[in-house]
Amino acid sequence: MNTVFGVPIQALFSQLLVGLINGSFYALLSLGLAVIFGLLNVINFCHGALYMLGALVAWLMLEHFGIGYWGALIIAPIAVGLFGALIERTMIKRIAGLDPLYGLLLTFGLALIIQGVARNYFGVSGEPYEIPPQLTGGRNLGFMFLPNYRAWVVLVSVLLCGSTWYVTERTRLGSYLRAATENPLLVQAFGINVPRMITITYALGVGLAALAGVMAAPIYRVNPLMGADLIIVVFAVVVIGGMGSIFGSILTGFGLGVIEGLTKVYYPEASSTVVFVIMAIVLLLKPAGLFGRTA
């Protein structure tokens, strides 16, 4: 059998695919972060907590109302999105225009509170959440066994990333958004309700995180720390891609998932640090990130 650095090519293919699956989550989360940072200039540190909240809402709906995965896929992001709108209206709005550091501290505090409350009620081991019956099982691709659910995750993630990119870069609404980022005062002078647009954007970004949470629920456990474990990596993804660059964060999300997957084959001990090593190198060479627009 052919090998690449001692690893059979077939094994390598399957690792690439697994990396792509993890990359889907990185891409979905960093996308929301990029959108929020782009428009609000807020480094949304509670993104991971809201992702966890999405999964938790899905679990609670199943436990208490018998609403399954498909319902949760729609309702949980809306519920968490509304919660996000509330956060924006009552708190983040008040620090608009200040140093981004304030936003970072505020959202970091929020993340700790949300996670702490969840941990208090649900413990850390998490709650089981089954894969919906339509997506159980998998198919044998010859070089690996691909669970249907993971294929679904990649599909949804690519679709969502693509449409978000399309909306922000190719539609009128997107052009308003981008204009408001550049010069909110001027855009408001043209009669566009900028504060409302900001709230909607934040809610959308948060909704994306919650959606990722619902999709992650059957793969990982629904547990209060699921977001905290992920958010640091996702931030590294955003930094590497370039803060606020939507295209950059999508591409780096998938790319880093793959690189991390490969590390798990060649030097597994480093798999939790490789993303940060890359981040350090990118920052040294291109301080604005790979796709960053401003230095």
Next chain:
Amino acid sequence: MRIASRLLALVCLLPVAALAQEKVVKIGVLNDQSGLYTDLGGPGSVIAAKMAAEEFGNKVAGMPIEIVTADHQNKPDIGSSIATKWIDVDKVDAILDVPNSGVSLAIAKIVADKNKVFIDSGAATSDLTGKACTPNTVHWTYDTWALANGTGKEVVKAGGDTWFFLTADYAFGKALERDTTAVVQANGGKVLGSVLHPLNTPDFSSFLLQAQASKAKIIGLANAGGDTINSIKSASEFGIVQGGQKLAGLLVFISDVHALGLKTAQGLQLTTAFYWDHDDKTRAWSKKFAARHGGKMPTMVQAGVYAGVLHYLKAVQALKSDEDGKAVVDKMKAIPTDDPLFGKGSVRADGRTIHPMYLYEVKKPAESKGPWDYYKLIREIPADQAFRPLSQSDCPLITKK
């Protein structure tokens, strides 16, 4: 003005009053209160310690018992500085629980240097009573040797003679892999390979694919808590078991099974020192515990903290003092252990508490009669076979003799 000066006088008197206060037996429960090992020990261990103290009426040999607690966050440096402060400043007499082998090895050394008492329940490494043993350490509940000897031996005997390990990349995982490898080889099996994964890995699919490619019959999970849960979940998703390979969870807690759900966990074999539904005594205690812990049944770690505190207090009572840590531990070794959860046993010269271990299998969903009814007994491993015999010990306390 008058009031102010009186207040000032009062403040001046306070330290004197504190000094004159009677001696307190202070027990510190040091464990993971926020991370991946919270549910197997965490606040539940604190409740267990309190329950033991309450059985003594919160007083031993005329001294009040006080329980303090802290979160070591699975970091040896944080754990060490808490332990040092506890002993030097807060006058803590005994440190309990300490899951995470990395942290526990650091604490064992500090406690020995300062001549206090260390009763470990949560950590797994058999080095605590092996090459890192001290005259001040008691290792209560289980260790990697016992786990390997239970699950490992059983699985090899049942025909699982080729192994691949998923190993948590720190002291515990490596000790568990080492001890299991020895058991597998001694019983005629072979280890085909292993992969070291970082602690607290969210996604195991990559590692499982490597295990799958190894074609080993058994995939040994030398990890714990959240890592074990995630490994088993991913394995069921990637069709590992349907593919003819079997998982051997070398360290599985009831909190893990609860999180996995019986549908995913069914059929898993595990070795444990304690199961709440073992007999009338364990049931009675566990129900009392669950009532104080949000309905959650105790893990073997929490049970071990209770029994450890109980035995410690018995030794303090016999000595009428908790000052000399080594003397207290010697007393603990001298008097036989006897508690409702682990039964009659002893603390051996190397600090190892000897009691039976049990091999259980996780029930199918249809077999379970209700919440927390999870295990069925395969067999009991008698106390004299459950732990590493002293003849194989590399503990300096033993080899020096």
